[in-house]
Amino acid sequence: MKLIKHKYFLLVVIFLIAAFLRLYQLGVNPPSLTWDEVAWGYNAYSLGIDGHDEFGRFLPHDYLESFGDFKPPVYAYLDIIPVRLFGLNAFATRLPSAIFGILTVLMSYFLVKEIFHKDKSEGEAIALITSFLLAISPWHIMLSRAAFEANVSTFFIVTGVWAFLASVQGKRWLLILSAVSFVLSMYTFNTARIVSPLLVLILAFAFRKKLLDQKKVTISAFVVGLLLILPTVQFLLSPQAGLRFKEVNIFSDVSVVERANQEILNSKNSILSKVVDNRRVLYAIEYVKHYFDNLSPRFLFISGDGNPKFSTQNVGQMYIWEVVFFISGILFLIRKKQGNWWLVPVWLLVGIIPAATARETPHALRIETTLPTFQILVAYGLFWIGKYVFELKNKVIGIKLSRVIGVAFVLVIFANFFYFWRDYTVNYKYDYSGEWQYGYEDSINYVNSVKEKYDYVQVTNALGRPYIYYLFFTKTNPGDFRKEAKITRDPFGFVDVEGFGKYKFPNSFEISKDKNKKVLYIATPYKLPENARILKTFCLLDGKPVLVAYEI
Numbered sequence: 018m019k020l021i022k023h024k025y026f027l028l029v030v031i032f033l034i035a036a037f038l039r040l041y042q043l044g045v046n047p048p049s050l051t052w053d054e055v056a057w058g059y060n061a062y063s064l065g066i067d068g069h070d071e072f073g074r075f076l077p078h079d080y081l082e083s084f085g086d087f088k089p090p091v092y093a094y095l096d097i098i099p100v101r102l103f104g105l106n107a108f109a110t111r112l113p114s115a116i117f118g119i120l121t122v123l124m125s126y127f128l129v130k131e132i133f134h135k136d137k138s139e140g141e142a143i144a145l146i147t148s149f150l151l152a153i154s155p156w157h158i159m160l161s162r163a164a165f166e167a168n169v170s171t172f173f174i175v176t177g178v179w180a181f182l183a184s185v186q187g188k189r190w191l192l193i194l195s196a197v198s199f200v201l202s203m204y205t206f207n208t209a210r211i212v213s214p215l216l217v218l219i220l221a222f223a224f225r226k227k228l229l230d231q232k233k234v235t236i237s238a239f240v241v242g243l244l245l246i247l248p249t250v251q252f253l254l255s256p257q258a259g260l261r262f263k264e265v266n267i268f269s270d271v272s273v274v275e276r277a278n279q280e281i282l283n284s285k286n287s288i289l290s291k292v293v294d295n296r297r298v299l300y301a302i303e304y305v306k307h308y309f310d311n312l313s314p315r316f317l318f319i320s321g322d323g324n325p326k327f328s329t330q331n332v333g334q335m336y337i338w339e340v341v342f343f344i345s346g347i348l349f350l351i352r353k354k355q356g357n358w359w360l361v362p363v364w365l366l367v368g369i370i371p372a373a374t375a376r377e378t379p380h381a382l383r384i385e386t387t388l389p390t391f392q393i394l395v396a397y398g399l400f401w402i403g404k405y406v407f408e409l410k411n412k413v414i415g416i417k418l419s420r421v422i423g424v425a426f427v428l429v430i431f432a433n434f435f436y437f438w439r440d441y442t443v444n445y446k447y448d449y450s451g452e453w454q455y456g457y458e459d460s461i462n463y464v465n466s467v468k469e470k471y472d473y474v475q476v477t478n479a480l481g482r483p484y485i486y487y488l489f490f491t492k493t494n495p496g497d498f499r500k501e502a503k504i505t506r507d508p509f510g511f512v513d514v515e516g517f518g519k520y521k522f523p524n525s526f527e528i529s530k531d532k533n534k535k536v537l538y539i540a541t542p543y544k545l546p547e548n549a550r551i552l553k554t555f556c557l558l559d560g561k562p563v564l565v566a567y568e569i
Contacts, residue, residue: 044108061096085511118161170206346398
């Protein structure tokens with residue numbers, strides 16, 4: 018097979034394609050930083066200066082308090098060196114996600130080889146196709162180009178599964194690397210705290226005999242994993258660890274309980290209704306609906322995630338042409354049962370389990386832990402259909418027609434990719450700059466140029482989390498921030514910074530209290546005071562005003 022003869026050359030080409038698509042204009046597209054990205058960058062900046070996070074915890078290993086969402090800390094540590102090298106900016110903040118996205122493309126090649134290890138030539142071909150599909154995947158490209166910790170976690174999960182399979186297939190001591198990788202994924206992204214243990218249990222059960230045959234390595238890996246996870250167990254069992262889950266899960270949606278009560282009332286409290294319309298049954302139905310939302314054709318192949326941060330809205334999370342090979346890949350996989358084939362669908366189904374509890378579904382970020390299983394299925398279908406076409410070319414369709422089909426197919430792939438890439442690099446940042454909190458940086462640069470003329474600056478909360486943007490873009494010394502910051506924490510654990518230095522971030526402007534002070538206001542351009550004198554307007558990339566600076 019020609020594909021296999023040039024495997025190393027092709028792998029290098031795929032790697033370079035993946036690198037270009039994830040690094041090109043990384044600092045300017047997406048057009049601005051979300052507040053979570055800014056939090057990663059500033060915490061990395063803070064850790065790099067004095068070893069403390071923004072609120073003063075020394076070398077936090079279990080969480081970063083951040084806005085009260087208690088982020089797993091690995092991304093911030095990975096970002097320390099890029100921020101030190103390139104400065105506190107968008108490129109440095111996003112670089113770890115881009116690098117680990119590129120490495121995931123590479124690791125997917127080795128992973129697939131281990132999954133289909135029994136036939137090396139077929140495994141090599143499917144591995145190369147999988148890596149290529151992941152390299153050009155709209156889903157993976159977009160999540161690799163922003164500071165999404167989920168993207169880094171995906172690399173650790175892929176590495177963990179690969180190392181586990183390689184271990185039970187001969188390279189025994191890689192089991193320790195597997196344990197380390199799975200634990201690191203749990204220190205990186207909340208969803209991995211469910212998906213990784215489930216995958217480990219499934220793998221351990223499936224390969225229990227081989228694990229028992231290499232007891233020394235198995236015990237060593239177990240001990241290493243246990244020692245690494247122990248420092249965070251106390252936090253994982255704490256109320257704070259569940260704050261984010263309580264905020265977004267369907268089981269805290271009281272409308273389901275209200276609907277259950279109403280339906281029971283409508284049936285005059287019949288026994289059947291108390292069983293069928295029980296809130297537990299309705300929650301189970303909601304969960305199933307939310308689960309399968311993540312497998313909907315519209316989400317996967319047509320328009321993608323409804324959140325523009327994860328999709329351009331003009332293509333699916335996968336390309337439309339992949340649908341045929343995705344379905345055929347599933348059918349071929351079940352029929353042929355090659356190697357550890359079962360792991361692919363099991364991994365895909367397990368990866369959706371935690372995401373289905375969320376109110377917002379489908380959700381490309383929360384199910385990124387399933388990658389690259391979607392690409393493996395497409396690659397498997399593409400390989401076997403391609404093989405059958407190749408075998409039939411002399412018997413039925415002829416060499417010339419088979420070449421025409423091949424060229425046409427390549428053109429379809431290129432056209433679909435070109436449509437996505439051009440839309441992303443030309444239109445996307447103009448269409449969706451508002452989704453990325455665009456306007457903060459321009460307004461902060463202006464404030465810095467004039468702030469000495471004012472006693473203090475009041476900034477609106479309308480765009481969300483303004484304090485972290487001011488810390489980031491002013492490169493405020495973390496020690497000074499901790500001394501000056503006015504911080505409040507509500508009973509649910511959420512953190513609000515009311516101000517630091519000259520900056521105030523009130524929920525509503527205190528204009529009546531500012532009569533004896535010279536104050537600069539940064540607000541949205543709506544419902545301004547009648548006597549406001551607008552000094553400067555800050556616009557989104559499409560020209561729409563988003564913030565204004567004014568004084569009274």
